[in-house]
Amino acid sequence: MPAARTGPSLLMVLVVALPVIAALAVLPRLVDLYQTELLIYGLTFAIAALGFNLLLGYTGLLSFGHSAYFGMGAYTVAFIVRDLHVQSMELCILGGLLSTLVISALFGYVCVRHTRIFFGILTLALSQVLWSLAFKFFWVTGGTDGIRVPRTGVTLLAGLIDFKGSGSYQKFVYAYYYYVLGLFVLATVIMWVIVHSPFGKALQAIRDNEIRAAFVGIRVRRYRWLAFVISGCFTGLAGVLWVPLNGLTTPEILYWPFSGEIVFMTVLGGFRTFAGPIVGAIAFNYLKVYAVASSQYWQMVLGCVLVVLVMLLPTGIVGTLARLAAKLRRG
């Protein structure tokens, strides 16, 4: 049975996506080291927001506890590097994904029993359990000092690339950029396939009308749980990739305002579109970095942006651009 096609065709997607990927691939040759580093941060956050939006945009669940999965990924890497003396980034990713899988399956199992505001509070409360553990068990987690993960301590591609010796910082930024870019593209493709699969359609059906979805035969709670776990794993992967770049993991990334930042990114880009979270995360990262650099009152700047955004541009950057484009096309 040929399914009724909704949304852009594969060709259209490739027409948009390939030039973007090509541009991202040549960018480090055009901009300086610092800009490249910023872009790596942006790409890791983009993976996190992409995962988060599977819940908000596609399943209709607002999680206020995604810091838990980001932090879980980050801390797992820190433990693996510090305690198991493993250097391979691939093993770190594997370990980080495994631990976020476990924790998001556990938290998700509890959280999907509720929707709306109760879901939000429950995710928040559970994420704060992890935060308080990281905060208080300082002999394991280093407390507020966190755990250092020096970039010299990790190797990419099963030890093929390491970062010891002189000029290693430059080498790290370039190599790590392409490493993260590759994983980002992979994650985006996987997410694209997920949201356009029958499973993804079922999630959207649940979002739009839970009762009808149940009558059609969709097992609402199980589907929500699966979406929760997938979402958590994406955010966990982002946390894993973020650690060597940042060189340090602290309880701050488990604290609930960081969950708020993930929500912020997604809404900034527009949570009703697939590309919204990606654009939003990269834009948010630049916004935050430049606000922090230009004013000690950077939080106020970000807060004002958020307030204006919610009041005037609720569809976010991508949603607004899409509307403008549609208007132009109509003439």
Add this chain to the structure above:
Amino acid sequence: MDTLVIQTLNSIFYAAVLFLIAAGLSLIYGVMRIVNLAHGTLYALGAYVSAWAVGTVFGATAAGNIVLAGQLLLLPLGALAIAAVGAVIEPTLLRPLYRRPEEYVLLITFGLLMILEDVMKLLFGGTPLSAGSIMDSMGSVRIGSLLYPSYNLVVISVGIMAAIGLWWFIYRTRFGIILRATSQDRRMASALGLNVGRVYVQAFAIGCFMAGLGGAVIVPAQAAVLGMGVDALILAFVVIVIGGLGSLEGALVGALIVGFVRTAGIQFFAEIELAVLYLIAAAVLLVRPTGLFGKA
């Protein structure tokens, strides 16, 4: 034995402050169905305003009974200031969003949190601000062989009075009836001729007043510092989740539970004290989503 009395008093002291914050949060949720993420920051702002008022009007070295009375009278200034802030926020920022999905209101309160955190930094600087002169000049009372600060007893009585006052206000006054009617069915209340917009702004201002009062009473005992609001919000959440969102009795019982668990936690299981509180909240949400006192 004396230690037990002191620890009990500590728990109730802590519960009193938490009740003030949580009752405001719960009232706002109950009437308007808004989860105000900036509530904790409003509490912190109240603490700053009170400390600032006490500090500027009276020098830190001032002493004597009249001075003390003056200082105590200045404390509620923080609560009034926050109520005024609330009365401005509701019509300007929140009202335009009621027709949109609830996520947007939540987000705008998060934006407000970020703005207010920096407003505090801008107005009061990064150094902690305290009204400790009140605490010092009030001295302490003897409990058995131990000493207990008298001011803490003032806070406990403020908490008790606030609980009785709020109960009377909500269940025994005309305005309370209007508030409860709006909370139960906003459209019906509107159809009966109530000015729902006015009820909302009043409810929000009262909720903010409670947060500010919490900050005002805590500041002689603990200095106002940046970031205190973010911590307080989560504990207030725990309180109203345990007690039931939108329930006044729930906020009271929840605050007592959190107060006692926290004191016991600091004594016996300091490392997991906070984790235990969050787990209790999560467990209550699982077993009784509407909390101990919430109605479905």
